[in-house]
Amino acid sequence: MTGTPPHQPATAKARTDAAPAPGLLTHSAEVAKALAAGRPVVALESTIITHGMPFPQNLQTAQRVEEAVRQAGATPATIAVLNGRLHIGLEPDDLEELAEARDVAKLSRADLAVCLARGGTGATTVAATMIAAARAGIAVFATGGIGGVHRGAELSFDISADLQELAQTPVTVVAAGAKAILDLPKTLEVLETLGVPVIAYRQDDFPAFWSRSSGLPAPLRADTPAEIAAAHAMRAALGLPGGQLVANPIPQAAEIAADVLAPHISRALLEAEARGIAAKDVTPYLLSRIFELTDGASLTANIALVLNNARLAASIAQEISTGTQI
Numbered sequence: 438m439t440g441t442p443p444h445q446p447a448t449a450k451a452r453t454d455a456a457p458a459p460g461l462l463t464h465s466a467e468v469a470k471a472l473a474a475g476r477p478v479v480a481l482e483s484t485i486i487t488h489g490m491p492f493p494q495n496l497q498t499a500q501r502v503e504e505a506v507r508q509a510g511a512t513p514a515t516i517a518v519l520n521g522r523l524h525i526g527l528e529p530d531d532l533e534e535l536a537e538a539r540d541v542a543k544l545s546r547a548d549l550a551v552c553l554a555r556g557g558t559g560a561t562t563v564a565a566t567m568i569a570a571a572r573a574g575i576a577v578f579a580t581g582g583i584g585g586v587h588r589g590a591e592l593s594f595d596i597s598a599d600l601q602e603l604a605q606t607p608v609t610v611v612a613a614g615a616k617a618i619l620d621l622p623k624t625l626e627v628l629e630t631l632g633v634p635v636i637a638y639r640q641d642d643f644p645a646f647w648s649r650s651s652g653l654p655a656p657l658r659a660d661t662p663a664e665i666a667a668a669h670a671m672r673a674a675l676g677l678p679g680g681q682l683v684a685n686p687i688p689q690a691a692e693i694a695a696d697v698l699a700p701h702i703s704r705a706l707l708e709a710e711a712r713g714i715a716a717k718d719v720t721p722y723l724l725s726r727i728f729e730l731t732d733g734a735s736l737t738a739n740i741a742l743v744l745n746n747a748r749l750a751a752s753i754a755q756e757i758s759t760g761t762q763i
Contacts, residue, residue, distance in 0.1 A: 461523060461553075461572070462523050462524075462525050462569075462572065462573055463522045463523065463524045463525065464524075464525045464526055464573070465514070465524070465525070465526030465527055465528050465531075466528070467512055467513075467526060468512055468514045468525055468526030468573075469526075471511075471512035472573070472574060472575075475758060476511070476512060476758060477510065477511040477512065477577075477751065477754035477755045477757065477758040478511060478512045478513075478514050478575045478577075478754060479506045479511045479512070479513055479514065479575070479577050479578065479579050479747065479750045479751050479754050480514050480516055480525075480566055480567075480569070480570035480573075480575045480577065480578040480579070480608070481499075481502060481503065481506070481513055481514065481515040481516065481566070481578070481579060481580075481747070482515075482516065482560070482561050482562065482563060482565075482566040482578070482580050483515055483516060483517035483527075483535060483560035483561050483566075484543055484560040484561065484562050485498070485499070485580075485581060485743065486498075486499050486515075486517075486532075486535055486536050486560060487535060487536075487538065487541040487543070487560040488541075488543055488560065488721050489581075489724070489739070490736060492536050492537050493536070495536045496532065496533055496536035496537075498740055498743070499515065499532060499536065500532070501740075501744060502579075502743055502744060502747050503515065505744045505747040505748055505751075506579070506747045506748075506750070506751045508748075509747070509748045509751030509752060510751055510752070510755050511577075511750070511751035511754045511755060512526075513526070513747075514526040514570070514573070514575060515527045515532065516561050516565075516566050516569045516570065517531075517535055517558075517559070517560055517561060518542075518544060518549070518552050518553055518557065518558055518559040518560075518561070519531060519534070519535065519558050520556060520557075520558060521552075521553055521554075521555065521556030521557060522553075523553060523569055523572075525569060525570075525573040525575070535558075535560070538558065541558055541559060541560050542557060542558065542559035542560070543559065543560055543562060543717055544559040544560060544561050544562060544565045545562045545564045545565050545598045546564045546565060546568060546598050546601075546602060547598065549561070549565045549568060549569075562584070562598075562599070563578075563580055563583050563584060563597075563599040563602065563610065563612075564584075564597075564598040564599050564601075564602035566578055566580070567602045567603070567606045567608045567610065567680065568602070568606060570608050571606050571607060571608055575608070576607075576608060576609060576669060576754065576757050577608065577609050577611065577750045577751075577753050577754040577757065578608050578609070578610050578611070578750065579610075579611045579612075579743070579746040579747045579749070579750035579751075580610065580611070580612050580743070580746065581612065581613060581616075581646070581739055581742060581743045581746070582612050582613050582614055582615055582616040582617075582646040582742075583597070583599045583600075583603070583610065583612050583614075583615050583616070583682065584597025584598070584599040584600070584615070584616065584619070584720065585597050585599065585600060585615040585616070585619040585620070585621070585623075585624030585627070586600075586619060586620045586623035586624045586626075586627055587618075587619055587620065587719065588618075588619065588620045588706060589620075590620060590623060593715070595715070595716070595719070596627065600624070600627050600628060600631060600633070601631065603628065603631070603633045603679055603680050603681075603682055604631035604632060604633050604678070604679045605678050605679050606679065606680055607672070607673065607678065607679060607680050608680040609665065609669045609680055609681045609683060609750075609753060609757075610680055610681070610682050610683065611683045611685055611746045611747075611749050611750040611753065612682065612683070612684065612685065612746060613644050613646050613647075613684070613685055613686065613687050613742040613745070613746060614643055614644035614645050614646055614651065614684045614686075615645075615646065616646050616720065616724075617645040617646040617647055617648060617651070617695070617698060617702060618702055618705070618706070618720070618723045618724070618727070621643070621645060621651045621653060622653060625643065625653060625656070628682065629656065631679070632677075632679065633679060633680070633681070633682055634656070634657055634668065634672075634681045634682065635655060635656045635657060635682045635684060636655070636656075636657040636658065636659045636665060636668070636681060636682065636683050636684065637655030637657065637658050637659075637684045637686075638658075638659060638660075638665075638683055638684065638685045638686065638749065639658075639659075639660050639686075640655070640658070640686055641654060641655060641658055642654060642655060642686075643655040643684055644684050644685070644686040644687065645695060646687070646739075646742070647687060647692060647693045647698055647735060647738045647739070647742070648687070648692055648693060648694060648695040648698065649686040649687055649689060649692050650686070650695070651695070652695070655684060659683070662749065662752035662753045662755070662756045663756050665681070665683055665753050665756070666753050666756030666757045666759075667756075668681060669681060669753075669757060670757070683749070683753070685742075685745060685746050685749050687738060687741060687742040687745065688741055688742070688745050690741075691737070691738050691741035691742065692738065693731065693734055693735065693738050698727070698731075698735075701727050701730040701731060702723075702727065704726075704730065705722075705723045705726040705727050705730065706723065708726060709722050709723060709726070724739075
């Protein structure tokens with residue numbers, strides 16, 4: 438005999454997939470209030486805090502990014518796993534604790550559930566933050582740059598889980614393109630194959646993180662937050678899975694020209710290969726080494742672009758929260 442056993446309703450699996458298990462998410466007071474009132478909320482990742490810069494600069498930057506979201510009219514929700522709890526928004530004490538913590542796990546789709554099940558602590562990457570945001574009902578996420586196809590991926594098969602997440606999780610992600618240390622042409626090709634809309638904001642070129650242009654044309658362009666919000670709503674109306682990548686160029690005053698960065702990136706890549714650095718350790722090493730080679734200019738630019746992305750994400754979240762109907 439086939440079919441659903443009498444003691445297990447046919448709708449049980451659908452309910453599990455559609456909503457978080459009771460008690461799975463822990464909301465900060467600020468985020469809980471905003472979500473209950475239907476006000477715009479912007480998700481923020483936490484690896485920039487734990488793996489991006491030293492204390493106390495990481496804490497100060499996280500606080501600045503949260504405040505930029507508030508000033509732009511939305512509520513920030515920094516996402517992290519603390520002691521086996523998936524936090525949607527961090528209280529000030531929790532944010533400081535995370536900023537000072539050592540040996541924090543870096544969580545993506547593959548290890549998020551394991552960390553939670555073990556009662557661990559971890560910082561969320563783009564992929565894990567998207568998963569948590571979607572479960573919490575948050576439509577917009579601001580980050581620095583997404584992961585992508587690493588250089589030499591034809592041999593290493595090193596491709597970030599961020600790309601698959603964009604193809605299946607319905608969150609609009611605002612980033613300054615993909616990190617310039619990656620193979621950007623291949624990253625765009627994979628995103629196209631996966632059906633992910635890549636929308637450059639107010640320009641035709643795809644930005645390259647620290648630089649406003651990668652020299653590659655962006656597949657799509659939008660000039661207002663309202664256009665991006667409407668596209669987000671239309672995807673939902675069509676029943677299309679996945680989200681959107683909004684490629685927001687770094688402010689011109691803060692950018693580092695691509696030709697200035699290129700030799701530093703090449704050197705850092707060669708050094709990483711010589712040291713046998715691979716997998717999740719590659720990106721933190723390269724960002725740290727480029728910081729050294731640029732005398733700190735790369736970090737200054739990184740902070741500027743994250744703040745810029747937070748402001749745009751807040752504007753998009755406001756447009757989405759108005760309840761645009763398709």
